[in-house]
Amino acid sequence: MENPNIGQEIYDLCARMFPLCRSITGDGVRETLKIIQEYIGQDDIRLNIHEVPTGTEIFDWTVPKEWKIREAYIEDESGKRIIDMKENNLHVLGYSVPVDKYVTLDELKTCVYTEKNQPEVIPYVTSYYKERYGFCMSQNQLDSLTEGTYHIYIDSELFDGSLTYADVVIPGETDEELMFTSYTCHPSMANNECSGPAVLAALMRYVKQLKNHRYTYRFVLNPETIGAIAYLSFNLDQLKKHLKAGIVLSCVGDDRDYSIVHSLYGDTLADKSLFNVVKTRDKYTEYSFLDRGSDEREFNAPGVELPVVGFCRTKYGKYPEYHTSDDNMDLVSPEGFKGSYEVLTRWIDCMEWNRYYRVTVLGEPQLGKRGLYPTVSKKGSYDEVLTLKHLIAYATGKNDLFDISELIKVPAYELIPMVDKLKSNALFEEM
């Protein structure tokens, strides 16, 4: 599948999700899933929507109350709304309880959150596990407020509802699984995190159109942290048994860097395979697990310890717009999405071709008689077929495709056509 418009297509999907007010529970999550279902097409892949009731014990955690938010604003004495959630849903502190009060400027300041170091942005702030109300605005705006009475108003509700997540499993020839996850809980921020679900949706379509695939693919969309924990509490046995490699997608829409966040020890198949592809890009950064921050935390937690890594363009926390109103649709781009899509589909291809190969003959095969070696031998002849020779040399049945790639310093992705040729010539067999 070569789709020249794939970047734009993902960008547009991201743009559709951007305006929704999401949190770890509530209708924002449900709306997001609906948009994704529309994109992937009802007949092809149907998302399984799971609702986990408030109060459910999930490992060390409990599913919190569901949050419904209808309106949130602050009015000045003249009745002018100085901030209004309708304009930017970051203005309300996530999980705010209702309030309807007239307060002095000093009182107001006790419930307003700003980002002092970036005075022009609205920060993203939440209080999931302690009931309070609050507003977010730019430091500049706060500084400009004059003494007086302010009307603070939040029409919200915390009630026994449920936490929503979705998954879909696309069966392959074997029950060995590859998994992609991303999260659906952040409000209007483009890169973090409308980009992850958008790219994940595109990957579902990529897998669906593959003629055959060895791996079974699992796609998961959940609220961050609590949703991943919920997912794990219901699926850990299955994942422990079948998951070979998983990738958490976050911040995959900008065009500045490529990042891998390694697993606990950086030694799983997920690490070596994804890094093999990531490091073929012009620029990239390799982060250890100490730099984790998204749901790779949960998938690598003690007792869980699954082979899951993180993938980002510029990593969360490493770009200034992160968790502010500046993380908007200008920050992401069709080129950014295209790059992520390319890395991840190449990773899928590499994984599908990844085997322990062994040469079928004893000793160096005679490539000449198979038309794989120049018939005139002179200075430089050998170099023309060097990669092929290298690939053969290390195909001893003890190295997988990524091991060979590392040993011979050629990206796994570039070896695929050669492996194909050697298989066609009956020179390669799978262990």
Place this chain on the structure above:
Amino acid sequence: MENPNIGQEIYDLCARMFPLCRSITGDGVRETLKIIQEYIGQDDIRLNIHEVPTGTEIFDWTVPKEWKIREAYIEDESGKRIIDMKENNLHVLGYSVPVDKYVTLDELKTCVYTEKNQPEVIPYVTSYYKERYGFCMSQNQLDSLTEGTYHIYIDSELFDGSLTYADVVIPGETDEELMFTSYTCHPSMANNECSGPAVLAALMRYVKQLKNHRYTYRFVLNPETIGAIAYLSFNLDQLKKHLKAGIVLSCVGDDRDYSIVHSLYGDTLADKSLFNVVKTRDKYTEYSFLDRGSDEREFNAPGVELPVVGFCRTKYGKYPEYHTSDDNMDLVSPEGFKGSYEVLTRWIDCMEWNRYYRVTVLGEPQLGKRGLYPTVSKKGSYDEVLTLKHLIAYATGKNDLFDISELIKVPAYELIPMVDKLKSNALFEEM
């Protein structure tokens, strides 16, 4: 135990030992042990004094004759003593046999040892295993001597006596042992080696006042080389069975550097634990076993191969005053001793807290409900608890405290209060 005067206290103890004329056998050793016994307090810890008779076979070695030295001097023609052991006991070659002779200047020179590269110092020279007599003086003094007759006089004795060493074992909750050793054979040199026994004595008191401790502590004071070999020949089975880590103390009183001398392969618990502490200091040097020189040689010798490393401030052989009369009480300082004491007591603390910890819940624990996580979540919240999160992430039951420390790049010593907190919250259990 926080004792602000500990540096001065150890310095004073060192100063008491400094004037004694010690060798690998004899009363100097016995006097040294007596002073240490006084310091640690008879009622608290009683040193076991062992006397090994001359002629005893200890591994490949034999206990030599005991050496008694009463007087040693050189007089010029006028009867003036140009050197006298009473002024500095380095003036006599260690283990000199008696002599009472009148010699020419040229004859004199055949039995005088100097250090040509440091013309102003008296060098420290011995001849334990070949009977000879000799004197040590500065090169400058030797150069200043005029032709004439000199009276060389040594009143000493080599006789069937014994070699003296001491040890003490402070039992802990288990029979797993930690060991400290230092040596008692060098005459009047402060850093090498009055400092080692002095710090070791302070450590005995530190261990004694610990309320409870898992490890059994073994302290050994022996003449260097031959004493360590004697000790091993009597205790090897016990040490092979129970010793988990040992440290040889030498040159621990100056204030210029911190040094670790690694074991044979640098891969034992002693190496990883002591280095973990040493490398938190402002300055430090890591020496491989190729730079060994003190009794870590014996504890790592073929067939012995115990987990023992060396600890120094500036390492023996690496400072100019080493093995000369300049290694005096000006070279060591309360600050120098305090630094050694700090490193070694922290090492004890770390060892006592060192376990394979495992998180008691499945998945990431919810820190918030235990008051261990900020209730408002915004940019930077996560970083406040990062070390705690890291500690939890690697507490999978497969890493000990030092492994986790290396993995998360935080000194083990700093992790102790966090481990304590996690244990109090029933989130950590020991394997």
Place this chain on the structure above:
Amino acid sequence: MENPNIGQEIYDLCARMFPLCRSITGDGVRETLKIIQEYIGQDDIRLNIHEVPTGTEIFDWTVPKEWKIREAYIEDESGKRIIDMKENNLHVLGYSVPVDKYVTLDELKTCVYTEKNQPEVIPYVTSYYKERYGFCMSQNQLDSLTEGTYHIYIDSELFDGSLTYADVVIPGETDEELMFTSYTCHPSMANNECSGPAVLAALMRYVKQLKNHRYTYRFVLNPETIGAIAYLSFNLDQLKKHLKAGIVLSCVGDDRDYSIVHSLYGDTLADKSLFNVVKTRDKYTEYSFLDRGSDEREFNAPGVELPVVGFCRTKYGKYPEYHTSDDNMDLVSPEGFKGSYEVLTRWIDCMEWNRYYRVTVLGEPQLGKRGLYPTVSKKGSYDEVLTLKHLIAYATGKNDLFDISELIKVPAYELIPMVDKLKSNALFEEM
């Protein structure tokens, strides 16, 4: 054996082989073997000559027809021979079929090979596995040719004959084998490859004069690639069972560098032992298996995987004269040969002394009583015997001589006399 003329001796042998027209089959190979047999002396070592008939299946390959070449030249219209194989046997494309034709300049150019980047040299070109005819000349000469008719003439024959190789096995005290191989198929090029067989011949004489040797030595002379494959197809079981280390010699006559080409993973005894010697030279280059190019390819091929490395002075492909008429007797030198001979005979010595040694006593041996330690102990005494002390420290029975050499950073070759001394003193035993 100290032979001050060894370099000149090998050079002279090389010079005798240089003029012969060799290919992968034919009388050139046979003549080469005859010269070597003369050099080593009939009575001492007798080469076993093997003839493998055309058509024989050897692993994935088939022995090709034998090539006989009698004459090859190009005449211009005036009957002047512009090139003639008699002047340089590189002028004929290796394995050319016969031709006797009058052609235009344009037609001529289709069967002439040159090296554009080195316009003054005649390149070395072959076409073993596809029948064609051809000539090689310098680019300058080709450029100077004018329009006209040229007579191209090759009197050659491809017929059912055989492929020739030789080997000899010199039995040692055990059936563990060390192997040297080189190749006999290249026409008149000095470094690549008259030098390899010449040095190999000198090594046969070196081994022959050894009074006793633990290893059995195998020497192999074969046409490159196809000859090595033939050799392996007949000897693989034997080699798999007994070969401990092997070295392929190629380009061992110049004086610019020393090179090792590592085995598949660079982790065999051959790698660690040869590199131990190579890196003692003033200059050297370590190549990974990715830089292979001579018969180490075959000995490391999938399913073969023997402990075989390559040794060169300047590696094939890394010097400009490689595979051209400039690789002549001026490129190699007595000094160049002497250096190779030194490395390889030292390697033999090291291998013969290589054991897992263990100190016979428990703890540090007392060197003094054996006259191995100074009797007066002062600053610096210890350093005088430091290497000896290091050697003893790591002689725990778990390290071979090369392991110890790496651990203590002293070349294995320099440890031999010390091991000898320790064995004489009954302090070292072999495991």
